[in-house]
Amino acid sequence: MAAIILSLLVLSLSLFTVISSSSLPGLQILQAERQIDLTSHIVRVYLTLKVENIEDDPASTVLLAFPPAQFDRLALVKAAVTVGKKRKKSYVPLEVNPTEQPSSPNGTKYYAISLLKPLLKGETTTLEILYILTHSLEPFPVEISQSDSQLVYYHDSAIILSPYHIKQQATLVKTPSNKVESFTQVEPTHRSGNELRYGPFEDEHPYSYFPIIIHFENNNPFAVVEELEREIEVSHWGSVQVTEHYKLAHAGAKHKGVFSRVEYQSRPAASGVSSFKHLLAELPPRVHSVYYRDDIGNISSSRLRTSSKKSELLIEPRYPLFGGWKATFVIGYGVPLQDFLFESAAGARYLNYSFGCPLADTVVDKLTIKVVLPEGSQNPSVEVPFAIEQSLETKYSYLDVIGRTVVVLEKKNVVPEHNVPFQVHYKFNPIFMLAEPLMLAAAFFLFFITCVAYLHIDLSLRK
């Protein structure tokens, strides 16, 4: 079996190298080092590239190449450049954007990193790149029983896919434990403990590719939120109310057959190792009125710990989540307004809140953030550090007449690294705050007036 796979791989490799003649001249990579972190279900790849310009034209962008299958699973690409010498070394983030190239072999997709200043001939620079892949660990066997542990495949290339010539490179793969069932052997490969090293490879041509498969044990919770809707409601009376609707699923190997409570209770180490019981949500400090419920009522198994820095909410779904099992629930809380709402110019305010999902170590397939602005606010505009889809809605809440403006932000494939602040700017006249109390007062006044009137009017026909 393994031999067949290997021969197929060699075949595809040779095909690949034949086609990949069109390279992008201009830059070459002197040294590349890649670390693939497979310890959780979110694959994090750290790439260090030392890039040199070998042509006359100054180069202002560096391209990163991804195979199309990987490109679809990319959640985030971040790049930074090291500035300064050893002691005063610091990282400056660079702008990264997906781009198209006219001649891309086998549908290769690209990200372009814009350098701080163009690279002249002979100059070198070192780039630190992090990219995150989701849904890239494929469980095999696809279905496991309660006593089995979960094995997954990871597919990648032993050689870094790049449009540039790479002089020297190496790849380090970190697995969660020593239990690696099998991995593709490529000379030179070295394995020690939970680390697997491919390389060093010398002088690889552009678009070189050598597929590898690693089959290993990963019992980390594969917590995937299929849909998350966060509603952030701003009230100028002093509170921001957040309501989060989760559709959680265990995206690992599907549970098969019996679920035995006896075994789950008496042998926790050997039974249901890939399942998870609880999740940790990190909430803002000074959070209040926290609730955790679902469609059929409150879920009593949760714990809240608060400190001045942060609040941690440990939530336990109603039942342990085995592979393929799902749970939906709602978390809601209030936070003080002054922590998140600020005034910018005259009459203008902005809400500064964190994007992303507060649950630790989860992937969100589809995230919708709805910022509900107070009734009467105008000109909403959003500042988010990455690409998202935006739209506007109207929502009617307590005693609303004209409705509240809702800014809807949508993003797919969200990982914990997306938990960065975003801003919503809007204009609001404080006089609108009085509208609802005045309405209530008027209603009560009218009620009493009618009562008085009724008591003083004789409606009977007879005198």
Added chain:
Amino acid sequence: MVSTKMDKSPADLLASPGLASLLKSLKLKTKQQELLIRVSILCLVYVLAFITRLFSVLRYESMIHEFDPYFNYRVTQYLTQKGFYEFWNWFDSESWYPLGRIIGGTLYPGLMVTAALIYWILRFLRFAVHIREVCVLTAPFFASNTTLVAYFFGKELWDSGAGLVAAALIAICPGYISRSVAGSYDNEGVAIFALLLTFYLFVKAVNTGSLAWALASAFGYFYMVSAWGGYVFIINLIPLYVLVLLITGRYSMRLYVAYNSMYVLGMLLAMQIRFVGFQHVQSGEHMAAMGVFFLMQVFYFLDWVKYLLNDPKKFHTFLRITVTSAVGLGVIALGVGTASGYISPWTGRFYSLLDPTYAKDHIPIIASVSEHQPTAWSSFMFDFHILLLLFPAGLYFCFKRLSDATIFIVMYGLTSMYFAGVMVRLILVATPAVCLISAIAVSATIKNLTQLVRAKGKPNPVGPGKGTSGTKASSKGSPDQSMPFQRNGAIALLLGVFYLLTRYAVHCTWVTSEAYSSPSIVLAARGAHGNRVIFDDYREAYFWLRQNTPPDAKVMSWWDYGYQITAMGNRTVIVDNNTWNNTHIATVGRAMSSYEDEAYEIMRSLDVDYVLVVFGGVTGYSSDDINKFLWMVRIGGGVFPVIKEPDYLVNGEYRVDKGAAPKMLNCLMYKLSYYRFGELTTEYGKPPGYDRARGVEIGNKDIKLEHLEEAFTTSNWIIRIYKVKPPNNRW
């Protein structure tokens, strides 16, 4: 009263230029003071009735309780989402698989429509409430409204003092609270309001002879019919009352107008409810009302003839002939109707009310429900407390001042007390009557005593009376000088009454908080360190079903859990709490009490995918399926004689330990409840497989399942769900 105030107030307001006169105008007249006190007491009682029912929300959460309310909640959700017509024509394929159920034609829609209306109104006023909150608070809201009706009813029966006391008593009476705490979203919650309103409006109509009140009571009756099957009580009590008035010679034009318009319009309106329909003119339970209706016409006719004849002797002959022929005609019509099947006979439920032993012998499905058991004395004491003692006293006062109204309340009280004795749940119907009659007793006693106290203090009884003093007081006024300790005695008695009422309030609050505010979905217990332990297993299992089984999965369980599974688990069930098809329930009972391979055949024929059992052996939860099992055997055996109760008993004794009957140890229910339980140590110092609910070590620890497999067991083992395996390949 309205017109007198109209004379005063504008004049007062106009003639107040100076501060002194302004203050003077602010000072209230005695009558206004009394009104103010009365209105504020009523407001307080209104609020009290609401908040005393909120214990469950504070202790647990805003949730729907028990079993039936889950169905009502599910239907209300459907109604608010899809609109009235969709609701009215809803064929529910999620219950009674494979038969289904036509929801619109088999329920009393009053409660759901009421809640939906409240919801829509609140939404229209831009209160962003969830339908669940509306449903949870519907019953307390209507309980508050009931206090208002009780006040007006008491005022109509006796005086406004009695009305106030009645409102206060009914606001906290445990007999009523048991069915109207927040979350108890059941028909009774609004039905008691409707019942009392109908009675009040009818009594008002009889007292005034006004067509308007009679029509109002017809509409009240319509609301009652739309809300609860207990409307049968109204449609039998009112004719009975009319009959009693006729016999006692209290026939009057007022009664004629009130009863006829109420009956005719009420009947027409009631027939609009699909579940009632033509039953209202065809079924045996409704015949009394019709008979009395015709009797009224005969009376009227006789009255007219008497007026024309002017000769007592002739009239007597005529009377004898007419009455005989009328009664004869009625009897013949009834006989022919019954024989031809046009008039349906009484239903089993009605029989079991008249004859408490009927259900036990003939309808095990009614007898199996704990709330249909005859009432124990302790639960009367628990639910009524001092009202039980005040009730006879109130009857005494009623008889002392007999009027059309007091005759009504006496009859209502006596009949409903009888029914309360037959079935525990009917204590609810008796509660308003008991509260009203007791209120009369309390009010009359206190009034007499205060008069004694006041009269002694002031030799001149003409002084300005305040609060409770009325016109009747001054007539009785002058105290007997021969009793020297009268005043002190009166004070002591007053203190005694206040002590009793205080004890009543304390008892009611205690009962509400301890006994009637548990949702029964969530179980709470005290842990070893005095902390509160919550067993949320029901919702754990239902939510698991909802999330992790195919959407079209069919779940078989005992019928108690049917409504909850469809509402919370959102899955199709075989049987549920609407026990309309006895055979279907018996089939499930038979499957549960058969051996596994026989049960498998039955389950295959019903397309069952999952079987759900409730098991309390780990937690010591005693209302589980093993304890209900004998009823399954009885109900199953009632239709399928293959199942015999003695097979499951040893010397007439029901056991689950080693001495249990072999059929018991190997039936499906036993196997599913105790599967792999033998490996578990539940209590320190006891052997593994020790059942804490029954306090024995189980008899069959080596249970193998062939056609089923464990799919899910909740964290405290209270609910166990098994998957029915597909049949084996034959080759």
